[in-house]
Amino acid sequence: MKWIELTFLGYSILIVLASFINLLRIDYWWIRMWDFPHLQLTALAFLGLCGWLIWVHHYNWPNYLVPIFLGAAMVYQAWMIVPYTRVHQVQVPPVQVSDSGQAGHDLAEISLLIANILMENNRYGDILQLAQQQNPDIILILEANEGWCQALKPLEPHYPHRLLHPMDNTYGMLLYSKLPVQNPKLRFLIENHVPSIHAQLILKNGQSIHFFGVHPEPPSPTEHYRSTERDAELVMVGREARRLKDPVIVAGDLNDVAWSHTTRLFQRISGLLDPRVGRGLFNTYHAQYFFVRWPLDHIFVSKHFRLVHIERMPACGSDHFPMFVTLQLNAAANTPTDLPKPDEDDLEEAAEKVDKAKED
Structure with missing residues (x-):
């Protein structure tokens, strides 16, 4: 040979x-x-x-x-x-042109900006400018320390409802909302140094929706030697999302890709839909190296929503690109019927992951 x-x-x-x-x-x-x-x-x-x-x-x-x-x-x-890719059928239906102009539909919309800003990054002005340009209803900032919390104070007059928890371990979270917030909770579901957020947001039409902000610890030689804790946190959020009858949005840096077994398990457990399916990869990491990019920052929604707009935003000095999405509460018509569902093996695997993470 x-x-x-x-x-x-x-x-x-x-x-x-x-x-x-x-x-x-x-x-x-x-x-x-x-x-x-x-x-x-x-x-x-x-x-x-x-x-x-x-x-x-x-x-x-x-x-x-x-x-x-x-x-x-x-x-x-x-x-x-x-x-x-665009050859696949979308999971989250688009807003119909005939609907978007109808009175009251703008009151059922919610726009969301997610940005993992990289704690060591000091390009504060880029995030402030992006927030001003997009003017989202909700801003979720990940990896925020006290320096970022102080630098983003110019947002506060425009976002009267806030849940701010800066940390120096790259897991700080800042939530800014123009919409009224009920029962905001900062939770440590699996690890006492990795927070997540759960809050009820009140849309302009009075509808209540549940919002989960997540950023679990990744499996890596510098972070955690296994994925068990990450997987368990996603499973726990997924279980909770499925039990809720009101509309649900789960957003954040999952430290996992859209096509992985864990993320697909999360979708089946939660019943949530991915607006990227049928539309594009929207790779958000790594912002500096085009040849190693994949989708780490996610927005999952319940069947109640239609998609108005989704876009990866320009780099802001972080290793992640921000993501921007606008959603509209869905009318009963055209609601997806083929929602992700777990089978017995999924439920057993989910239970094993949570038990293993809690035992250790």
């Missing part, structure tokens, strides 16, 4: 292992990290296949396995990513 054939054989084995290792239900970070780069692995598999077809002309055992392996990896990656 020639050296070039050996090279492509070794390359294909590495790409295939990286593509499928995430199927292992193991919580250690060095397994879960492979949930993220499916788009990058697709490109690497494609490049490997092209190189094989150009430079290799002898298809002897085990040479012929290379294009099969790389093709299988590409098909699997496509299966994961295609839902977040």
